[in-house]
Amino acid sequence: MFLPVLLIPLAAWVWSRLLISRADGMAGTWSRTLILLSGWMVCITEGLSAGYALEQQWLMVAWVAFLLTGILLLKDRTLLWTFTLPAIGKQERWFAGWILLVLMLTGVLACVAYPNNWDSMTYHLTRVEHWMQRQTVIHYATNNVRQVSQPPLAEYWILHILSLGGIDRLANLVQWTAWLISMISIWGILGVWGMSRKVQWSGVLLAAALPMAILQSTSTQNDLLAAAMMLQSVYWAFRVRNGNRQAVWWMLTAFSLAVFTKGSNYIYLLPVLPFAAIWVLRQFGWSCWKPALFGLAVLLVFNGPHWVRNHDTFGRWTGSDKTLVNDSHDPNQMLAVFLQNLAMECQTPISGWNRALTNAVMEIEKGTGVLPGEPTINWAPSPSFSVGMSSLHEDYTGNLLMVILSIVSLFILAGRYRKHPAVTLALMVVSMAVLFSLLLKWQVWHNRLHLPMLLLFIPAVAVALQYLHQHVRTGILIVVAAASIPWLVFNQSRPMVGKESVFRHYDYYQYFFNQPELLRTFLQLAAVADRNQVEKLGWATSGDAWEYPMWRILQDQEPEMRHVLVGNETRVFERSAWQPEGIVSNRAGLVALPRLQCHGRNYYRTYTDGQWAFFLPEPNL
Structure with missing residues (x-):
């Protein structure tokens, strides 16, 4: 019986009504709701786990209590403001219609398709089954250490959905919902910057047309949730920059949840922290110790139990695989990793272009003294570097148009908007890419790890596009949207149409799409x-x-x-x-x-x- 799982969306709706604020708007409200529900879910998971009580009945009690608390608070509160849909122009209606269509199609696919991603079959969903069987999230003996060592926020959400609903297809909705909230957050960031609705719609459209995001929105991986948590962190950071002292508490909580979602977020947060620290210092002055203490507290509350389990088992707080880290931090070798990561995003259906790009990167590496397949910067289990054909698979697909737009946007922003906050965001994301290449060995599956950076850069791209002529800007957005259709319809793991369509096959068959x-x-x-x-x-x-x-x-x-x-x-x-x-x-x-x-x-x-x-x-x- 899946009805108990409805407690989660009901709680989200009730608490979102409580968190409505005219100043925060839709983006701030749903960001707060995501952060609040995620924090609550982590606390009850760890609490019940300590007593070996992670089972449906106790999870139901926890969510019912959370829901009733929200209802009681809502009953005694007068709503001063609610969401209203503003009048929009013809072009914006077309953009909104396309975005809604994409969300509807992927939402249906997420509810119909059975999970079949490789990592989900090996550890994302497998660890959830072990937790449910053991009724605790403490570490256990496993031949796949990722089942216990990796940050577990996405899997905690899946644990609650499977425990309450029992239908594993619903687990896909974690990523889909994270994608939706990512779009709302992009809208919110552009709103904080004072951009027009046209620019906001442009940003959301770009997020809805991102190939890797489309593919992952119907999967049970965690990259979209990792991106969503990074976007919450950046959104609230810019709210602090604009003088909102209350935003700092949400920003710090989002920081803690971001690193509890995926290990790569440790890297992505590093360039954000200096800016956030400066903005907090401006707002709080000598009282900045208060948010610093709060940030440390929520970091330990959410991450502490998992860190301790990892340290006791592996001798490392993060439990990460040390073979993934670069053995050398030589600038030339960092450049080689950066170029390989960038080239993999630029795959096309033209084999000649892909070969030329591969050869160009290898020639640059050769010129800087880096050997092909250098083991100190290339992960051994990964296939050798080579730009392959454009892929419709969630582990490999590139994002060529987004890369081109990002590079063009950097030049536009540098020349026209040097004092604009979009430049600050662009600097953050470029720093993330550099640190990512400096710290992690290259592997063929890195494209999915780039997803948070790509989504984070979209607000800056949307700002840069407004410099272009209206017809040029509209044409670019139409091309980007149209170019995303193959990823929307012909998802290699979960196709909508054709003889392998998920609408034509039973569950067991779908589980093995990637390993028939x-x-x-x-x-x-x-x-x-x-x-x-x-x-x-x-x-x-x-x-x-x-x-x-x-x-x-x-x-x-x-x-x-x-x-x-x-x-x-x-x-x-x-x-x-x-x-x-x-x-x-x-x-x-x-x-x-x-x-x-x-x-x-x-x-x-x-x-x-x-x-x-x-x-x-x-x-x-």
């Missing part, structure tokens, strides 16, 4: 578990193996699933007293064995299919 060869294997493995009435299923897999589909296939049997034969730091949580009644493995060293031993018990291989095998316990003689 695994469908038969997982069904066979599940059949072996079901036939042998396995109630304790061990998972002895590699560090990036698919796992989530097995949870869904066996959801009626509800076996207890744990990782076994763990070889990383989380092995301290593996309990030898727990003896599985069956073991699934895709490790080459184990699959090839006719027998293996686990927790003092012998197992024999009863089924194998390619790289996967199923082991059953040998009978006691």
Whole structure:
């Protein structure tokens, strides 16, 4: 029964009514609502987790209490202002209509399509299943350390949705909602700068036409939520810049939630902090210790428990993989990473252009003394650098038009609007890109990590476009919107039309869109578990193996699933007293064995299919 999940949108609506303010407008109201609900959700998750009580009934109690509190407060409050839709011109109506159409199509797709993103199958959704089974978010033994080490805000939202609703398709709405709020925040930032509605509509249209955002809006990744939290941080920072002292509390809370969403936000926040500190100092003077203390407090409240769990397990607060960090910070090597990241955003359907761009980057690297595939700045598991064909996949797609507009905008802003706050934002984003290239090794999947930077830069682009002739500006926006249609309709993982359309296939088939060869294997493995009435299923897999589909296939049997034969730091949580009644493995060293031993018990291989095998316990003689 999915009705309990409606408590979340109901609570959002009630509290948004409480937070309405004429001064803040729609953007400020929904930003506050997102921050407030996210903070509440983190607190009840950690609180219930401490008592091993993360289950539907207690989550319902928490959300009902939150909803009733809002209703009681709303009952005693006179609403001084509410949202009104201003009259808009013909062009703005066309823009609004297109944006609404995009949101409707992606919203329907998000509700219909089953999750199938690679990372979701390996850790985003898998960690949620482990939390629900264990009724706690404390670390556990796992062969995929990302299931426990990564910042979990997006997965906390998914945890609440799945616990209350039980329908995993609804988990896609976390990203979709984050995209919607990102658009509202872009509108808000431009409003804080005093820009006209035409400029605001331009910014929202650019966000609605961004290829990577379109693809991710129907997935269960976390890049759009990471971008949304960064946009909240920047929005409130500019409110502080404009003299709003109350905005500082929301800004600092948004900072804390941003780093609780994704590790790359640590990097993206660094260029924002100096500007924010200066603006806070201007507003508070010697009393700036008060917001500083508040910021430290909310940072520890939201991130502290997860940091402690990571430190106790990995010896590092962030738990991040140290192999992802550049071994060298040489300027030439940083330039190489920067150019490779930029080139990957410029992929086109023209193979000759892509080859020329690849060769140009490699020639520049060669001229600066950087070797092709230099291991100190290129992540080993990633394929070698090469600009591929334009992709419709959420892990690889580029954003060529946005890159071109961003570069052109930099020249326009530098020449015309040097004192405009858009220049400050542009400086922030460029600094983010430089730090990103300085600190992280290049990998082919970086395009999705660039999404927060691209969305953050859109307000600056919208300001720069107003310098152009009206017809030129309108033509650019129409081209950008029209060019986004392939990503909207032909999403490689969740296509709307064609023989692979999500409207034509059942759930199991959709789970394996990105790994179709695994469908038969997982069904066979599940059949072996079901036939042998396995109630304790061990998972002895590699560090990036698919796992989530097995949870869904066996959801009626509800076996207890744990990782076994763990070889990383989380092995301290593996309990030898727990003896599985069956073991699934895709490790080459184990699959090839006719027998293996686990927790003092012998197992024999009863089924194998390619790289996967199923082991059953040998009978006691």
